Structure formats: C-alpha cells, structure tokens
Amino acid sequence: MTTEYLDLVEWLRECKNDRDGVITPEIQHAGDIIKAGGLVAFPTETVYGLGGDGLNAEASKKIYAAKGRPSDNPLILHITEMEDLYGIVEEIPEAACILAEKYWPGPLTMIFKKKDCVPYSTTGGLDTVAVRMPSHKAARALIKAAGTPIAAPSANSSGRPSPTKASHVKEDLNGKIEMIIDGGEVGIGLESTIVDVTGETPVMLRPGYITKEMLDELFGKVEIDPVITTLHPDPNLKPKAPGMKYRHYAPKGDMTIFEGESEAVVARINAEATEAKKNGHVTAVLATDETKDKYNADYVFSVGKRSNPEEVAHNLFDVLREFDEVKADRLFSESFSGEKLGLAIMNRLRKAAGYNIIKVD
Numbered sequence: 001m002t003t004e005y006l007d008l009v010e011w012l013r014e015c016k017n018d019r020d021g022v023i024t025p026e027i028q029h030a031g032d033i034i035k036a037g038g039l040v041a042f043p044t045e046t047v048y049g050l051g052g053d054g055l056n057a058e059a060s061k062k063i064y065a066a067k068g069r070p071s072d073n074p075l076i077l078h079i080t081e082m083e084d085l086y087g088i089v090e091e092i093p094e095a096a097c098i099l100a101e102k103y104w105p106g107p108l109t110m111i112f113k114k115k116d117c118v119p120y121s122t123t124g125g126l127d128t129v130a131v132r133m134p135s136h137k138a139a140r141a142l143i144k145a146a147g148t149p150i151a152a153p154s155a156n157s158s159g160r161p162s163p164t165k166a167s168h169v170k171e172d173l174n175g176k177i178e179m180i181i182d183g184g185e186v187g188i189g190l191e192s193t194i195v196d197v198t199g200e201t202p203v204m205l206r207p208g209y210i211t212k213e214m215l216d217e218l219f220g221k222v223e224i225d226p227v228i229t230t231l232h233p234d235p236n237l238k239p240k241a242p243g244m245k246y247r248h249y250a251p252k253g254d255m256t257i258f259e260g261e262s263e264a265v266v267a268r269i270n271a272e273a274t275e276a277k278k279n280g281h282v283t284a285v286l287a288t289d290e291t292k293d294k295y296n297a298d299y300v301f302s303v304g305k306r307s308n309p310e311e312v313a314h315n316l317f318d319v320l321r322e323f324d325e326v327k328a329d330r331l332f333s334e335s336f337s338g339e340k341l342g343l344a345i346m347n348r349l350r351k352a353a354g355y356n357i358i359k360v361d
Contacts, residue, residue, distance in 0.1 A: 001175055003173070003175055003178065004179040006179060008027075008043075008182060009184045011027075018137065020080065021138065021141040027141050027145050028145045030179055033178045034059075034142070035053065035146055037053060037058055037059045037062070038059075039052045039178055039179075040142065040177070040178060040180075041163075041166075041169045041179070041180045042142050042181040043138050043166070043183030044139045044152075045106070045134060045135050045188055046186060046190060046191050047164055047186055047189065048155040048163040049150075049155055050066065050153055050154065050177065051078070051142065052152075053149075054148065055122075055148055056148075057119035057121040058121075060121040064121075066173060066176045067158045068157055068159075069153065069158040070158070071124065072124045072125055073124055073158075074123050074124035075130070075151040075153050076131065076151065076153065077118070077131045078139065078149060080105075080133060080140050087117070088115055088117065088118050088129060089114060091112070095197045096112065099202070099215075103210055105135035106135050107191075107192040107193060107209045108133075108192055109132040109192045110131055110196075111128050111130050111197060111198055112129055112131060112198065113129075113198055136183065155168075155169045155180075156168065157172040160250065161250070162190075164189050166180055166182035187314075188314065189316060190208050190345070190348065192209070193206060193207060202223070203224070205225050206344075207224075208344050209344070211340045211341055211344070212224060212340075212343065249320060249351050250320075250352045251323040251352065252329070253330060254329060254330055254331065255333060255356065256332055256333070257333045257334075257357045257358070258334065258358050258359075259335040259358070259359050259360065260359055264360045265335075266294045269295060269334075270296050270297075272330075273285065273296060273330070273332060274296060281329050281330040282298050282326070282327055283297040283331075284298060284301065284323050284328035284332070286320075287302050288304065288334060289302050289305045289306070291334065298326075298328065299322075299323075301323070303315040303316055303319050306336070309337075309341040309342055313345055335349070336349070
C-alpha cells in the first residue's frame with residue numbers, strides 16, 4: 001500500500017482564528033478515505049491518532065491490524081459537537097455534562113454506555129464506549145469531512161512510544177495505512193485523561209493533562225482505578241479503557257526506572273551504566289536539565305526542567321524514541337513526582353519500563 005502524505009502545517013497557521021478550520025479539497029479527500037473504510041493518521045492536541053470510521057466494524061478491525069494492537073484494547077471515538085454524543089451513547093449522566101462544559105473540546109475522554117450502532121470491534125467487546133472531543137483544528141476538520149465519529153488510538157505500532165510528530169507515524173505505519181496528515185509537533189504530548197462516568201462517582205481510568213486535582217475541584221473527589229498506580233498489573237485484566245492492560249510506550253531496549261533522592265539516583269545510574277558498558281551494552285539515560293551533565297552513559301537525553309512538568313510531558317515520548325534512534329539497549333530513567341501531571345508522567349514511564357523499578361536508598 002502507498003501511503004499518501006498531507007501537510008497541513010501552513011493550513012493550521014492560516015486558520016488560527018477559526019475553531020474548526022475551512023475544509024479544503026485535500027481535507028475532504030482525507031475525510032472520504034475515512035468514509036470508504038480507510039485509515040488516516042492525524043494530529044490532535046495530545047498525540048497523533050490513527051483514524052477510521054468508528055461505526056464501521058471492518059474499519060475498526062483494520063486499525064487493530066495496522067497497529068498490531070490486541071483486539072480487547074478499546075478504541076476512542078472522536079466527535080466535534082455535543083450533539084454527536086446522542087447518536088452513540090445510551091445516556092449522558094450529569095457528571096458527563098459537567099466535565100464536557102469544563103473540558104470539551106480538549107484532552108478528556110469519557111466512558112459511556114454505548115448504543116447498538118457502535119460495533120463491539122470498536123469497544124474491545126465492551127458495552128461501553130470511550131468518547132473524546134478534540135480541540136485540534138486538523139482533527140476537527142477531518143471528523144467533519146468524514147461525517148462520522150472517528151475511532152482513533154495513537155498512531156504507532158502497538159507497544160511503542162506514542163507519536164508526537166508525523167515522522168514518528170511514518171516510521172511505524174508507512175505503507176500500512178492510506179494517509180498521514182502532518183500538523184507539526186503536538187502541543188501536550190501525552191494521551192487524554194480518561195474518566196468513567198457510567199457509575200455514581202466518576203472514576204479516573206487513565207491520568208493525563210487534566211489531573212485528578214482538577215477533577216476533584218469539580219466533584220469534591222473522584223476515584224482512581226487501582227491499575228493506574230499498581231506496580232504489579234493483573235495479566236487477566238479486561239481493560240475498560242485504552243492503556244490499562246498492555247505494555248505501552250516502550251522503547252526497544254531494557255529500561256529501568258530509579259526512584260529516590262537525586263544524588264543517590266545519579267550515583268546508582270552511573271554505576272549501572274558503567275557496568276553495562278563494560279559488558280558491551282549501549283547505554284542511555286532519561287534525565288532532566290538539572291542532572292543531564294552528571295551522567296556517564298553513552299547517551300543522555302533531557303526531558304526538560306523538573307520544575308516544569310508540562311515540558312517533561314511534552315518531551316517524554318520523543319525521548320523514548322530517541323533511545324531507539326541511537327540503538328541503546330540498556331536504558332535508565334529518573335523518576336518524577338506522582339502528584340498532578342506527574343501522575344500521568346509516571347504512569348507512562350512505568351509502562352514503558354515494563355514496571356521495572358528500583359528504589360534507591
């Protein structure tokens with residue numbers, strides 16, 4: 001298959017004051033690919049998504065096949081207007097209305113009870129469906145051009161770091177899908193926060209840019225699914241939302257996270273890297289601006305200032321892909337605070353490392 005390439009970087013500059021952007025013939029062509037059951041990778045404000053017609057069972061199956069994604073890992077439906085929600089969910093709880101008023105469009109996904117028109121191949125066999133309303137103009141224009149809710153997980157090979165640039169998508173999916181839309185580098189860099197609104201109390205299923213603290217401000221207190229913070233995930237878990245069960249975001253090398261006081265972590269990582277290099281391994285460290293000059297590994301990559309978690313989140317997946325570009329096979333990472341956005345950062349890092357974590361005294 002030949003993958004078409006559509007550059008929308010200049011289009012995004014031109015329509016900066018338009019919430020959705022004018023649908024050009026090129027964008028309509030991308031929408032027509034979706035309508036015909038094809039797949040289009042596109043930018044959102046979080047990461048790049050791999051889009052197909054979410055109400056077409058065969059299109060959803062093609063998404064799983066292109067990614068190599070387990071079929072019980074649910075997909076997220078993307079819409080552009082609140083009215084679109086009524087056609088795909090059985091009910092819209094009050095909590096969902098409160099969340100939508102505050103955070104839609106934006107980096108928030110909600111779990112609803114699905115209508116029959118949403119195929120089980122989209123929901124991973126569940127009677128619930130994940131729905132998001134992105135704010136990115138290219139994403140919104142594509143959804144409108146397609147005229148259907150677009151099912152879209154991250155546009156990467158299953159298990160690899162999520163794509164924050166079109167070049168990442170091309171690396172993983174070129175020749176496997178019909179089109180890649182380039183909208184430049186994404187803004188946030190972590191996937192959306194997921195909240196289950198089907199019960200009496202909202203439950204966070206995946207942390208993201210919208211933090212638990214922000215949700216607590218709206219509802220007094222929300223619950224967190226234990227899988228978010230567990231160090232020993234249940235292999236028999238049936239995931240209620242994307243990213244809950246399987247190893248994700250992983251570079252190809254063997255990665256370990258070190259938790260503890262900064263100087264002790266630096267010393268331990270340096271000792272591990274020195275030993276690994278003696279044994280012929282190529283070593284790399286995920287560090288911060290404050291510590292990047294303290295390491296003796298073959299490669300050291302900074303995710304930004306520790307005091308700026310938004311910067312760390314934005315750069316995280318890019319650094320994980322840098323590990324692969326330099327062909328490092330022994331990888332070492334600092335840890336981060338588990339509060340606010342740090343909860344999402346550590347959630348992704350733990351999965352990337354396969355929960356291989358060492359506490360340093």
